[in-house]
Amino acid sequence: MKRLLKGLCLAAAVTFADVHGDDPAAGHTVDIVHYWTSRSEAAALDVYRQAWIGAGNRWVDLAAENEAALKRVVSDRIAHGYPPAVMQWNVAASSRELRDFGVVQDIEPVAREQGWHERLPNFVLERISHEGKVYFAPSNIHVENWLWTSQAIFDEVGLEVPESWEEILTAAERIEAAGYQPIAIGAEPWEIALLFHGIMYYAMGSDGYERVFNGEAEAVLDEEMLDALDLLRRISRYAPPPAAREGKSWADAAAAIGRGEAGMQFMGDWVKGELTLLGYRADRDFGCTFTPGTSIAYFMVLDAFAFPLTAREGETQAQQEFARMVFEPDNQIAFSRLKGALPTRLDVDPGELDSCGQRGLQELIKEKYRTEVHSRAMPSHQVAAWIGILAEFFDDESISSQSAQQRMYQVISEG
Structure with missing residues (x-):
């Protein structure tokens, strides 16, 4: 900038x-x-x-x-x-x-x-x-905090729209058991960061979320941040491995939802534009809800x-x-x-x-309370480093939540 x-x-x-x-x-x-x-x-x-x-x-x-x-x-x-x-x-x-x-x-x-x-x-x-x-x-x-679901898969497996992260994990397990990809995601690192920010808000609440993105490095060390990273790790196990995502975008992931090849995608509402253009319709081919525990004002x-x-x-x-x-x-x-x-x-x-x-x-x-607290409030060099850490953590099981947390803390503390 x-x-x-x-x-x-x-x-x-x-x-x-x-x-x-x-x-x-x-x-x-x-x-x-x-x-x-x-x-x-x-x-x-x-x-x-x-x-x-x-x-x-x-x-x-x-x-x-x-x-x-x-x-x-x-x-x-x-x-x-x-x-x-x-x-x-x-x-x-x-x-x-x-x-x-x-x-x-x-x-x-x-x-x-x-x-x-x-x-x-x-x-x-x-x-x-x-x-x-x-x-x-x-x-x-x-609005970034949407969960998109394949209507065909949810109907076949007999799933209701998840209302909690535990229900999302349960749905993912059942979708995988039925032979489908539970979570659709592309190869772009920012997709993982967008998913994590919904989890982070859920785990840390508005106060913790605001403290982190307002540059308060100590907030990154809160126990709730570890909870958020642990949940991201559990979610990552239901996503395609990095090699399978190579060269694919969020739009490719969205198309898999429309075709009934993948069960869920965490992505902004531009997904609906892509699905609509491909001829799919809300409530017929795909469902939409907000990710559990989030507030639209922050996304x-x-x-x-x-x-x-x-x-x-x-x-x-x-x-x-x-x-x-x-x-x-x-x-x-x-x-x-x-x-x-x-x-x-x-x-x-x-x-x-x-x-x-x-x-x-x-x-x-x-929503009566509006806020400009958002990951985009961070300086661009911090955003790039933050996203990189989350993407590496998502794709590499050998990186512990504690290690990722320390690296994230360093990014914020160094300004």
Whole structure:
């Protein structure tokens, strides 16, 4: 992030050349940097693309491999004086740095015109605003603490939806005995971290969870952290071995749930977008519930678009038009359906969402306490080390819970 912000700060004072060569009569041209590249993500993004093009504008797609690659692209583009018009961004506590350093512009005129202050949940408005002005156009809310189940396998084995981790382990044992893979997971280390954070919240509660991700290293040494690691170890025994997962992604794991080849997957609601795109339906082919003992408030991720400062003629107007388009209710609903997410607007019709979406929306409305405590609050180098430790522990039975705990403590204590 520091490298990114150095580039951003340098670029804030640069006079930009017009690299688009727009013809005003032909609408606006915007280049969009994003890392939504899975099939469902691409389909969801196409909602905005088609709406933008349908209004007579031009869309230049700049797809990055992942979030880190996106930040490199944005940093390089801005540092060299030709920032993208629009960039996808996960809005977290660290996003304030973009606003504090004055490298993204506000879209407050659009927010007031469209009534964002009245139509968005307060916790969303707080995250996208700074000193009374809105800086991000929110596209959707993702929730990470979902358990996805194969309806075919659960029906065949005669299983009810698990309501505790012990019931999850019992279900896994019975699924394995029936000849199926109990738990689906890909080869990406962050998938294991996401699973563990649900277990960690369950074992440590909100207080312990907050202490860890707020950087209190001593909290990592709590006995409950050992309990969480022990439970992760038990879960790991029902997942495919590393060699069987090699080259596979979370989307491949989701497809195994849809095909009835694996029983359960712990993953964010983007799984629903992938399953829906493959033709599977909630309550017919797959089930959805929240992982036991977790609170939705601690597992929400807010996707949005940000708009770098620019001196190119007409681009600020184009950015504002883009923000208007993102907030249109039909676009929010269509995008969320395909992405598997929840729309950010409070005034959408819940009937437009499937049963999983309705369940998520009900939980979202019910939660009164909002928090920004999340693993993403940790500095990026800590996140990488934290995830690496959990992935090694998950895949190597010779690593004890105590050893993993000490390594995690070292990561947090060294800052």
